[in-house]
Amino acid sequence: MAAPRSLPASGTTLGGDLVAETLELATSRCALPRCLTAAGAWALAFPAPGRLTVQAVLRGTVWLTVDGGQPVRLDAGEAAVLAGDRPYTLASGPEVPTADAPPPVDATAGPFLHAGAEGRDAVTLDGRLELDPAAEELLTGALPPVLRLGATTAEAPAVRWLLAQALGELSTDRPGASFALGHLAPLLLVQVLRALLAHGGTDEHPAGLLRALADERLAPALRLMHADPARPWTLAELARAATMSRTSFAQRFKDLAGVPPLAYLRRLRMRLAQHTLRRTDTPLSTVAASLGYGSDSAFSTAFKRATGLSPRHYREAARSAPDLPAQG
Incomplete structure (x- = not known):
């Protein structure tokens, strides 16, 4: 165990940045980053991940539908944040019949998954964040079922880059990969929080710590x-x-x-x-x-x-x- 020391220096983080301070009290890790490639007509149904999930589209167009909601079109360069409490579908179009997606990490495919015909008309990355309750409380009531991040938003490029780095660490098995993943997850969470503060902290969302901090x-x-x-x-x-x-x-x-x-x-x-x-x-x-x-x-x-x-x-x-x- 560490030597005795005082409590975290509250109020000193980044000039009194309360979101940053809250993140200091929370832990997060990126679980099961994955790359999906697809072509032709395709649709995959995923069970509720039970975790905060971040999707980024690198190529083509993908339609995202969360159970009970309307299809959301995501073009290359765009991303989306899912609360993780509902099943969802990724598809080439909103009317394509769905098939069940395989488990997040297949024994043969690893973190890579393909759907539809041969080719790479669409390429997406996703990552799931495991949060401790301190971070979950920050998001309680603030996150809609789907938060779309357009290609021109400040957060989308960072989300794409972080997911790509996480996937690279997982798939190449380089020395220090677990350490790198452990540091990429909090950075990804920061981008999610910034997106919520910029695009989701409105009166239409229920009460929660994030709205108060903003x-x-x-x-x-x-x-x-x-x-x-x-x-x-x-x-x-x-x-x-x-x-x-x-x-x-x-x-x-x-x-x-x-x-x-x-x-x-x-x-x-x-x-x-x-x-x-x-x-x-x-x-x-x-x-x-x-x-x-x-x-x-x-x-x-x-x-x-x-x-x-x-x-x-x-x-x-x-x-x-x-x-x-x-x-x-």
């Missing part, structure tokens, strides 16, 4: 909480930072974040605590003080209420299972 009126109050999570912030102080009345601030915060401001502060403290307990040997008393708890017992009670485990048991479980998810 809101300029709430940003000053959020920066205060992230910069000093140990301070016993009051609703009046936070509202004053946002230059709003307490009533208006509390209502706007709940409408966008899905929880009241002080409930958000409690969740932030728990995420910071879990991050530290999973990754360091910092004494529990230090963790408690860093988060504003007057005693170890008060911290332990709050932590167990949020996670179902005492801080000590959570740390022990994290040591035996490094991928133990965050909760709260």
Whole structure:
């Protein structure tokens, strides 16, 4: 385990970039990147991936249909982000009869898949991101079933490049491939978040942490909480930072974040605590003080209420299972 150290320096990341700070508390990895080539008339039906999925079209035109939605045309240079909770179809046209797609990584084809006739009229790349709950919370309520990224958007070229790099690392088995994949996944997640902030953070989407982070009126109050999570912030102080009345601030915060401001502060403290307990040997008393708890017992009670485990048991479980998810 790492030597004892303090909690992550909240509020210092990229000049107070709250999305970047949230990503520091989350982990992600790119699972099963794959290349699809196709020609002629073809259509493949995929089961719900259960993970955030990113598609990029390198050549030709592909029609993407998520269960319950309308077909979305993706031309070369375009990409799409799928929430991953519904089955979907990739096809040469919206009316082509579908066949079930093979498993993501076939024993013979590896990360490469072909559909239809001989040739490469269409070439797509996809990648699935496994996220821990800290990152999933960031996306909750913000991601529509399909978010289309046109070829001229700032994120589409980066998505294509990152997926191509991930596929290359997986298919060539070069030294350090697993390390490279581990670093490409967070970069891909950053592009997804940027796309959501630029194209998906609107009133038509339900409340969620991402919408709150993207809101300029709430940003000053959020920066205060992230910069000093140990301070016993009051609703009046936070509202004053946002230059709003307490009533208006509390209502706007709940409408966008899905929880009241002080409930958000409690969740932030728990995420910071879990991050530290999973990754360091910092004494529990230090963790408690860093988060504003007057005693170890008060911290332990709050932590167990949020996670179902005492801080000590959570740390022990994290040591035996490094991928133990965050909760709260």
